[in-house]
Amino acid sequence: MHSATSFLQDLAILMLFAGVSIVIFSRLKQPVVLGYIVAGFLIGPYLFKPGLIHDEDSIKTLSELGVIFLMFSLGLEFSIRKLFSVGATAFIAALLEIVVMIWIGYEIGRFFSWGSMDSLFLGAILAVSSTTIIIKALSDLKMKHERFAQLIFGVLIVEDILGIGIIALLSGIAVSKGDINAVGIIATISKLTLFMVVSLVVGIIMVPRVLAYIARFQSDEMVLISVLGMCFGFCLIVIYLGYSVVLGAFLIGAIMAESRQLAQIERIIEPVRDLFSAIFFVTIGMLIDPTILQTHFVEIIVIALAVIIGKVFSCGMGAFIAGNTGKTSLRVGMGLSQIGEFSFIIATLGIQLGVTSSYLYSIAVAVSVITTLTTPYLIKVADPLSNGLASIIPTPIAKVFNAYTQWVDSIRLHGDKAVLAGMIRKIIMQVGVNLALVTAIFLGVAYFVGPIGQWLGHWVVNVDYRKAVICGVTVVLSLPFLIAAYRKLKALSMLLAEMSLKGGNIRLQRILAELIPALSIVVILVLLSALSSAILPSRETLIIVVVVIIALTLILWRWFIKIHSRLQIALFETLDQSKDNHHG
């Protein structure tokens, strides 16, 4: 009873302070997140020693749930469709921003002679802007529906997915104690991409169907509990595979975003997310140590300036490179010039992994508070500033800028060409997804080869034959996807041959058209043998397996195609259904 009462007391104090301070901050037209952080600072262990919270661990456990619900909600708002529909601006600006900010952050850390891990985490903390703060600022300024705001939302979507990647990479780097190289990073990114593609494809085929079944009972309670069951269950798998729970919550959210029940799920999850994210932000405030703010005053100011200047520059430049006018680009840059919830999650990760110094956290929060406060003013100042710059810049340079914007617009594909480019992109993506699924099947079998072999041992005694069976079944399982990939590549080569007829070296194009499917088979075969080394039987047995598989492939060709097209229809059905959701 006693421990429960003290936990209850902590929660009561937390909620009371949070409630009062968000009323005050809303009154002052400031983001509620700042209110939570201030509330946390007031009840934390540093301001009034020993602080008003007794059982910090329980509160921190609840704040863990806050991260999960925050990322889950972010995933619900994400949707793959949106990612595909954001333009080049978003990709270029987000990529440039993240690379530049990680580099700036790292250099600042090294300049202040921090450790390499602290510097790296600082870079990551500065990389991603805050969706919450931006939406709040744009709503207050009533600018949410302007063109630059739409560009900003696109950048945020790309940032989310890149931010998830950064978190996965940082976990990998931190666990390997910074002992990293290019090959390691590429391997980590490949594995992560593979995992994300496979989970999304499998998830989007399965999860919305389960949710549709559950929705038939017309009970909010059932939807809530099953959604949470799936969410936490998937997070468990993700943790088991060595990734951060942040990734899991985001991915399962993105998967559920494709279900017809999206609106219902968002409505039900919202209060739960608000509750736990409030606890999360308050615990962030609790971790602010005022003495660190004093001793690291210079660093905080330098980093805050770096965030503002670096983001305005990199995002603005990215938007400009993608072909926007100088004015719009500056507005995009100004809008994105702050750090927020992602930075807190990365800072928390550093503490949990035990690789960052304690001061980093307080600095990150302080920088976030400063840049949150400056954001609305920067957005307001963007237009006067761009007008001012326009009058200062010498005419020749301004002409070059304008010429660039026009040139980008001119090289953009129009009409038939744009359609063709779209088709080619689509085919390449489909090939990629199919090969990812094949890879996942092979890796999965290789991972479970021990137990599968043992289980098979009851029937097949010879180890070599056992391997042959496993290898054969694996290939047969992959065949629908392999055949699909082969057919897509053939279609691509035909498309390219078609294009080539309209001009250029016809002979070369013809050869290319024949070459691509042939080459694709070779690539796939190489891939297969590389992946199946763990389950490959001896050469003699292998020949039999290969013969059997070739025979099966020839006989069941149409059947495999049917299977695959059914799966594909299931996938696209869901995606098309969800399109209606998102439009609604």
Place this chain on the structure above:
Amino acid sequence: MHSATSFLQDLAILMLFAGVSIVIFSRLKQPVVLGYIVAGFLIGPYLFKPGLIHDEDSIKTLSELGVIFLMFSLGLEFSIRKLFSVGATAFIAALLEIVVMIWIGYEIGRFFSWGSMDSLFLGAILAVSSTTIIIKALSDLKMKHERFAQLIFGVLIVEDILGIGIIALLSGIAVSKGDINAVGIIATISKLTLFMVVSLVVGIIMVPRVLAYIARFQSDEMVLISVLGMCFGFCLIVIYLGYSVVLGAFLIGAIMAESRQLAQIERIIEPVRDLFSAIFFVTIGMLIDPTILQTHFVEIIVIALAVIIGKVFSCGMGAFIAGNTGKTSLRVGMGLSQIGEFSFIIATLGIQLGVTSSYLYSIAVAVSVITTLTTPYLIKVADPLSNGLASIIPTPIAKVFNAYTQWVDSIRLHGDKAVLAGMIRKIIMQVGVNLALVTAIFLGVAYFVGPIGQWLGHWVVNVDYRKAVICGVTVVLSLPFLIAAYRKLKALSMLLAEMSLKGGNIRLQRILAELIPALSIVVILVLLSALSSAILPSRETLIIVVVVIIALTLILWRWFIKIHSRLQIALFETLDQSKDNHHG
């Protein structure tokens, strides 16, 4: 990181099992509560040792929150208006049920030679029926809008408030180690009633106004966080005063039920309550020990039969006494014949206080499961059974029964008399509320007399004068309520005099009409001196204080009345506003 991960794993397993099992139970058209309990049993420490949950304490802490949210929701659905509008049937049936069931439970416990505390808790566990189960059963049978269902809902409302009282009493008895007497019980009940009346009156004047202010920001998040802040904050006060958190959550829910934001609060709180109450019910299942079910098999069957027979008899009899037909009475009794969430809360209380044996919990859950499963069949069998009984019962007895029902109907007040009786009841209640507020002011001052005296010591050195100031201020603070009580009593006496003119001993009635206000002043004075013994100054000073107060009263009579009527208007405004809510 590790402990958080294991907590996450526990929560994931809990949610996965809860999700799957409520889908199955909904499929089988059984209450989801049973699904949660079964899920808990499956993952608990008894079935598969050592169980699938590693960090039971964290889960139990969350289930504590489940109790709070359950009771808070019950409070939101409660509303004082509803309590006043339920008829005599509800009061008589609920009171009879609770008294009979506590007695039966206690006797059964003693019969199985359990300790007196176990027996007492068993009685309390059997006393209150389960709103959740009844609503589910009536919805499934599509009988929610029939007359007997409305009677049942009335009984449930009265049961809730009596159940809250039982929990407060049990806590008091358990803390005093069973060393109780009639005076102690009466004192406990009086204090509890006083606390509830004062919190409701003060709360209903203040809380809806705060909520209306917060609602102006049009943010669900703000409403959620402030509602939770107030809810937990009030629970803290309640715990500080030595009551159960169950009482606090229920009361603040009942207070918020009178706000205009009720619909919004219910919508926002629902997912949070569903989440935590699911955890609560799962932890209940986790505590079921199958070996106890085996060894106490006979007890469980006996108690389950006692619940069914006892409740059918007591509730049915109560409904019949209140003037319902035999058929309706039987249906009411059959509908209420189960135990549920209140029983779990009481059983949990016993464990938390450490006064009950471990087997009691498992038995309570088993009895709840059995009676939950029988409830729908009992409701269905009520009509055939009453027809069967009607044909068996000898005609003379049946005639007596019918005559009774008609007699009760005939003695019911109609027309003017009913209006008069209603007015008298209202006046008595207003007097009661005002005197309760006065009592609360005096008790509050007496409780804080130490710190107040110290604080006053800076200005008033003489202890006697200090007491005089405290005593005087206290009386002045109470004067609006005292004057109101006096005026209401005078109105009552005039009303009675008016009535007496229509017949009877006119002389006696006149004397009575003069006597009541005079008597009331005496009663109030006695009450005051009894309460103010702790803050009473010496006799000489007291005389001065009394003179000053009398002078103040005479001079400011109108002003005090104005103050009081403002407060009263504030209260009734809120209650009238909320009437529109409840009708909507």
